[in-house]
Amino acid sequence: MTDSIEKGAAKKGGKRQRLVAAAASVLHERGVERTTIADIARAADVPVGNVYYYFKTKDELVEAALDRHAEYLDALTARLDELADPRERLKSLVADWVGARQVAARYGCPTGTLAVELDKRDEGGLDLAAGLVIRRLLDWVERQYREMGADEPDGRALALVGAYQGMSLLSSALRDPEIMTREGARLVREIDALA
Amino acid sequence: MTDSIEKGAAKKGGKRQRLVAAAASVLHERGVERTTIADIARAADVPVGNVYYYFKTKDELVEAALDRHAEYLDALTARLDELADPRERLKSLVADWVGARQVAARYGCPTGTLAVELDKRDEGGLDLAAGLVIRRLLDWVERQYREMGADEPDGRALALVGAYQGMSLLSSALRDPEIMTREGARLVREIDALA
DNA sequence: GTCTATAGTATGATAGAC
DNA sequence: GTCTATCATACTATAGAC
Structure with a gap:
């Protein structure tokens, strides 16, 4: 009995988890608007109509995928x-x-490209959600610079995270992973150059 | 007779031009996938069904909008x-x-955000089109560094254009135009610091 | 050359059988 | 709790009237 309950729970958790994982990768690869519920269901190996048992709307799936990226970042x-x-x-x-870099050169930064798409909305409450995740990264980077005793830690954080978003965009727009390598090396040199 | 021909041509050119201008701004603000032909027709004040007289497909409108951004850049x-x-x-x-910065803080760089959306495709031939426009800017910037006698002009071009795309993305994700001002000032300082 | 009406299709979401 | 069948809607694109 305990087994079947745990199995049931595991199966439910398993399906929900599979859906979230599928949403995270498919939304990253195809974009929010081009991705259909059916795409995600197929990738998660879950019957199409059944998705709505776990997520009431498509936006809830988008939010879950974004949360997953945030968890990865944390x-x-x-x-x-x-x-x-x-x-x-x-x-x-x-x-x-x-x-x-291989993923970045094909599909860009998961959170950054999601932010670009969600930014084009002005309703639904999800339009600023990706920005909050980016803000978390900015704050963490700023703490590092502050701990190093660098001046303008917030400005430096903007520059570093901005460089990351920029190089991801360029490398995917030009389909060139080497851009990530070159720019990464430059960023490391700049960090090293800090007194 | 000449008048009516010219008027006809002007009217046709006028409508086509209005459609391109509307496509450029609406696609930037709403994104490619969320924008419908009807949105563009409304913004251009052209009857919906009539759009297809000027553009056979939605993608042709997207291409025309991208060309317009390229012309602006040139x-x-x-x-x-x-x-x-x-x-x-x-x-x-x-x-x-x-x-x-006000537009960037709300909708990002027109070409950059278009590139993000088109990158998520892998067919239609338009998937790399925005990248080509960005490449044109990169080449121009590289020429400037080369003319200045700077070392690694291509690497510096990547860094500058990447910084622009990054700061545009951050400023729109966080809805903060000041990011453009701060990062812009930093970029100017770096250009000035070059021997 | 201009525009209306509509066909055809795809998608988000739901009702209800099992 | 799981899944199928289907509805309602929105969109691209076209046929054809004017």
């Missing part, structure tokens, strides 16, 4: 926080960006 | 080319970006 910064030197944390962050 | 660089000093040309380019 996990990443938590891992970086274990490094003693804030400078090393920032350089590891850049290394992470460069490591994802 | 006109801008041609104007900047009249300045004697390549350093002044780059600083004027940045000033132009900052001058458009």
Whole structure:
């Protein structure tokens, strides 16, 4: 009995989780507006009509996918926080960006491209959601610069995260992962150059 | 008779031109996928069904809008080319970006956000079109750095245009035009700092 | 050359069987 | 709790009247 309940729970959680994972990747690859519920259901191997048992609207799926990207970001910064030197944390962050260059060169930054699409809305309450996730990253980067004793930590955070969004956009627009490598190397040099 | 022909031509040209102008601004504000033919027709004050006399498909309208952004860019660089000093040309380019900060903070860079949307396609031949326009800007910027005798002119062009795309994305995601001002000032300082 | 009416299709969402 | 069948709607595109 316990087994069947756990199995049921696991299955439910499993399906919901599969849907969220599928939403995160399909929405990233195809974009919000081009992606249909059917696309996500297929990728998650869930019957189309059944999706609405877990998510009442398409926007709820978009929100869940965004939350998932936010969780990934939190996990990443938590891992970086274990490094003693804030400078090393920032350089590891850049290394992470460069490591994802193949995906970036094809589909851009998941959160950044989502922000571009959601920004074009002016209703639904989801129009600013991606911006909040980016803001979390900005704040974390700013803390690192502050801990390093750098001047204008917020301006430097803008420059670093902005460079990431810019190089992701350029590398996907030009379909060239090398842009991530080159720009990443430049960012590392700049971090190293800080007194 | 000449009058009526000219009037006819002017009216046709006028309508087509109105459609292109409307497409450029509406596609920028609402995005490609969320924009309907009816949206563009309404903005251009042209009857909905009549659009197809001028453009066979929606994608042709998107292409025309992109071409218009490219023309704007060409006109801008041609104007900047009249300045004697390549350093002044780059600083004027940045000033132009900052001058458009209100639009950028709401809808991002027209070409950049178009690139993000078109990148999510993998058919239709329009998926790389926005990238080509960005490439034109990159090449122009690279020429300026080369003329200044700077090392790695292509890397510097990537950094400058990337910074522009990044700050546009951040400023629209966070709905903060001041980001354009701050980052613009930083870019000008960097250009000035070049030996 | 201009515009209306409408066909054809795809999608988000729901009702209800199992 | 799961899934199928289907509705309602919105959109692209076309046929054809004027």
